Every structure is written in structure tokens, then in C-alpha cells.
């Protein structure tokens with residue numbers, strides 16, 4: 001008997017491994033919707049700053065995460081979702097390295113993760129969902145029909161992030177980015193709740209020497225083998 005649950009493809013991995021890029025391309029190729037779960041942790045961190053809530057005030061952070069007033073609008077010119085938090089556009093604000101570091105701190109708190117769990121699962125709608133994050137295949141969508149884990153060396157990921165910032169006209173230090181990436185890896189992989197790790201049945205891709213096109217081709221092939229396209 002076939003399940004009525006929408007199919008889900010999960011893409012997990014560390015910062016700069018290419019999850020966001022591959023997920024956007026996959027969602028376009030398959031015509032499925034997209035969950036950027038990292039944005040929810042980033043938004044919780046930004047909301048905390050807006051409301052003067054300290055990043056160690058677990059109870060207030062949990063309430064904030066459970067009641068995040070956020071809209072994802074597919075209106076942005078570059079195909080990225082426009083993100084509105086409490087009526088204010090924060091599409092660019094949430095992408096800074098500082099917010100990423102705060103998000104990683106907030107994301108280590110079990111009650112915050114619990115508060116965001118159902119909101120993430122609600123993104124699964126027909127014809128299907130591409131879920132981008134750290135624990136998509138292990139915790140949020142353990143029944144996903146295809147699980148991908150993207151990786152790359154910390155040096156390659158830092159260099160990708162550096163080029164990304166420079167191409168946006170922002171100043172950046174490769175050395176600082178590498179330090180930040182390593183400390184975020186350490187926090188994300190070694191926390192007690194939902195640590196970053198491949199699901200037992202995940203397809204693991206080391207993308208250090210792969211182009212975006214090559215990664216996409218492998219993932220689309222895997223989707224084809226599963227009868228998803």
C-alpha cells in the first residue's frame with residue numbers, strides 16, 4: 001500500500017558544504033518545496049536580540065521559538081525566499097556570520113529544538129519537500145525516502161564562504177572565517193541534542209573537489225534510483 005505522506009529528501013551537513021545551493025537547485029528541478037531549517041534557528045537568534053533576550057535564557061528562547069512570527073515569501077529576484085520576521089524584512093540580516101554563530105548557540109538547546117520540530121514537519125506537503133539542515137535525516141524526517149549528507153574540508157568550506165562574501169561586496173577575512181567554521185562544526189557536532197552526523201542510511205558526498213553541477217548530478221541520480229523523478 002503506498003503511503004499518503006509527501007516524499008522528503010533530506011540534505012544535511014556542515015556550514016559551507018553546499019546544502020543551500022544544492023537544495024534550491026533540487027527543489028527547482030523536482031518542483032518540490034524547500035525547508036531552510038537553519039533559517040529558523042537564525043530567526044530565533046535574531047528575535048532574541050530584538051527582544052533583549054540573553055542566549056542563555058533557555059525558557060524565554062523556547063517561548064520565542066514556539067511563537068516565531070515569520071513568513072517565507074517566494075518573491076525575491078534571485079530566487080531566494082524573502083523572509084519577514086515580526087513584519088520586518090530580515091532576508092539579508094539573518095545571513096551574517098554573527099547571526100550564524102548565535103544560531104549555533106541557540107540550536108544547542110533541546111527545548112528550542114523541540115519548539116521548532118512540528119513547524120519544520122509542517123513544511124512536508126505534496127508533491128514533496130527538500131529539507132536542508134543538520135538533523136533533517138536523523139531527527140526531523142527519519143522516514144525520508146532519500147537522505148544526503150554533504151561534506152567538504154573545513155579549508156574548502158571557509159574558502160567558499162569567503163568568496164561568497166567577497167562577491168557580495170562585503171569585507172571578509174579567510175582566517176577568521178576558518179576559525180568560525182571550525183568552532184561552529186565543533187558546537188554542531190558535539191552537542192548532546194540532535195548533533196550533526198550522517199543518518200545511518202545517508203548517501204555521503206565529500207564535495208571538496210566536486211563542482212556544484214557534479215554534486216547536483218549525483219543527487220539527481222540517487223533520486224532517480226528511488227523513483228523520485
Ligand SMILES: Nc1ncnc2c1ncn2[C@@H]1O[C@H](COP(=O)(O)OP(=O)(O)O)[C@@H](O)[C@H]1O
Nearest residue numbers: 015016017018019020021160164207210211212
Ligand atoms: N561543490 C561546490 N563547489 C564550489 N562551490 C560551492 C559548492 N557548493 C557550494 N558552493 C558555494 O559555496 C558557498 C556556500 O554554499 P551554501 O550552499 O550556502 O552552503 P551551506 O548551505 O551548506 O552553508 C556558496 O557561495 C556556493 O555557491
Ligand SMILES: Nc1ccn([C@H]2C[C@H](O)[C@@H](COP(=O)(O)OP(=O)(O)O)O2)c(=O)n1
Nearest residue numbers: 015016037038039041103104107133134135
Ligand atoms: N536543522 C538545523 C539547522 C541549523 N542548525 C544550526 C546549526 C548552524 O550552525 C546554525 C545555522 O544553520 P545554517 O544552515 O543556516 O548555516 P550554514 O548556512 O550552513 O552556515 O543553525 C541546527 O542546529 N539544525
